[in-house]
Amino acid sequence: MRKICVMELLSAKNVRSFSSIRNEEAILLIDSIRSSSFSGEPVNFTESIIWFTSSMTCRSAFGQVLKEQDKFIKLIGEVIRLAGGFDVADIFPSYKFLHSLSKTKKKLLDVHHQVDSIVEDIINERKKNLATTHKGDHTVGDEDLIDVLLRVKKDRSLEFPITNNNIKAIIIDMFGAGTETSSTTTVWAMAEMMKTPSVFAKAQAEVREAFRDNVTFDVEELKYLKLVVKETLRLHPPVPLLTLRECMEETNLNDYTIPLKTKVMVNVWAIGRDPRYWDDAESFKPERFEQCSVDFNGNNFEYLPFGSGRRICPGISFGLANVYLPLAQLLYHFDWKLPTGMEPSDLDLTESAGVTSSLKNDLYLIATPYQP
Numbered sequence: 001m002r003k004i005c006v007m008e009l010l011s012a013k014n015v016r017s018f019s020s021i022r023n024e025e026a027i028l029l030i031d032s033i034r035s036s037s038f039s040g041e042p043v044n045f046t047e048s049i050i051w052f053t054s055s056m057t058c059r060s061a062f063g064q065v066l067k068e069q070d071k072f073i074k075l076i077g078e079v080i081r082l083a084g085g086f087d088v089a090d091i092f093p094s095y096k097f098l099h100s101l102s103k104t105k106k107k108l109l110d111v112h113h114q115v116d117s118i119v120e121d122i123i124n125e126r127k128k129n130l131a132t133t134h135k136g137d138h139t140v141g142d143e144d145l146i147d148v149l150l151r152v153k154k155d156r157s158l159e160f161p162i163t164n165n166n167i168k169a170i171i172i173d174m175f176g177a178g179t180e181t182s183s184t185t186t187v188w189a190m191a192e193m194m195k196t197p198s199v200f201a202k203a204q205a206e207v208r209e210a211f212r213d214n215v216t217f218d219v220e221e222l223k224y225l226k227l228v229v230k231e232t233l234r235l236h237p238p239v240p241l242l243t244l245r246e247c248m249e250e251t252n253l254n255d256y257t258i259p260l261k262t263k264v265m266v267n268v269w270a271i272g273r274d275p276r277y278w279d280d281a282e283s284f285k286p287e288r289f290e291q292c293s294v295d296f297n298g299n300n301f302e303y304l305p306f307g308s309g310r311r312i313c314p315g316i317s318f319g320l321a322n323v324y325l326p327l328a329q330l331l332y333h334f335d336w337k338l339p340t341g342m343e344p345s346d347l348d349l350t351e352s353a354g355v356t357s358s359l360k361n362d363l364y365l366i367a368t369p370y371q372p
């Protein structure tokens with residue numbers, strides 16, 4: 001399954017092929033912020049970004065604006081919220097009975113059921129369309145997630161044939177894994193820039209200079225903005241604890257014996273702030289990456305926002321594209337201020353608890369449209 005996701009869905013080619021959807025969604029984002037900005041009241045930046053990322057993922061998955069898109073996005077958000085908190089029974093597996101007592105689990109099952117039936121309808125509708133219009137032979141790379149999965153499902157040479165249930169699980173997993181991580185990163189980047197106005201000014205100047213004469217955005221040119229995102233991921237990795245690993249052999253570490261099959265959690269949040277590897281570790285300084293080859297490919301163990309090894313995130317390109325573009329567009333099209341009376345030092349950067357670590361309180365900012 002992982003191979004299918006990496007090769008078929010999240011390849012650089014597919015990520016590029018989603019760029020027109022990304023641009024359309026960015027225009028909708030700007031229009032919506034522009035109309036809210038006329039009142040002069042702060043806009044809910046967090047909500048706008050969550051909407052952008054969810055719509056982007058939704059359209060990449062289903063290739064169209066879903067009839068029930070609003071309902072679907074809300075339900076998926078609910079699944080993530082309900083599944084996101086630490087479950088005592090996950091950490092102490094012998095307390096499995098806690099699961100059955102949990103009201104959250106019942107609610108989760110109910111929401112899951114609703115999501116399931118929406119996705120089931122989409123799959124059936126798509127199958128019907130493919131059968132009647134003979135669109136079965138799409139060009140690879142021009143397909144959305146459902147097309148790809150239905151094509152792969154037909155492949156009889158697969159070691160493990162995929163079922164409709166697998167397709168539904170992949171779609172729901174992709175949403176869970178891809179949506180909140182990207183929106184969380186975008187919101188943290190903006191919050192950190194508002195807290196450090198010199199960084200904000202430098203990033204905005206770069207964007208405005210790069211696109212002075214252009215109508216289209218090529219975010220590849222934005223070297224400083226990329227450093228801002230890199231630094232954001234150091235201080236605020238959206239997945240602070242990597243997927244559980246299991247010890248494949250007994251190991252000795254700092255005089256502790258780690259037995260075979262021990263479950264190990266890697267805390268990338270703590271590693272990213274460890275003063276043994278980072279100077280002035282708690283400060284937001286994108287420049288630290290200027291002359292430094294540390295990257296998110298999973299080989300630099302002091303910096304692992306996308307994990308490492310065989311479970312490394314397969315959505316790095318897709319995720320980063322969904323962070324760079326809205327940030328660049330929003331820095332270009334608006335001037336941003338904190339709500340009246342608030343100083344950068346008043347900005348509360350408390351993190352939420354849960355599987356992903358987002359800014360606890362929604363970020364509210366005043367946007368003023370920019371006239372070049």
Ligand code: HEM
Pocket residue numbers: 002005010173174175177178179181182185237238239242243244304305306307308309310311312313314315316318319320323
């Ligand atoms: C800024 C954005 C993102 C960040 C920071 C991020 C981070 C991560 C991390 C830390 C892991 C665990 C890796 C490990 O344990 O070694 C992970 C796994 C995963 N991510 Fe992402 N992710 C992002 C975006 C995305 C996107 C956009 C998608 C897909 C649309 C995605 C799909 C996945 C999947 C499917 C896994 C599970 C891989 C496996 O278990 O083999 N991610 N991600």
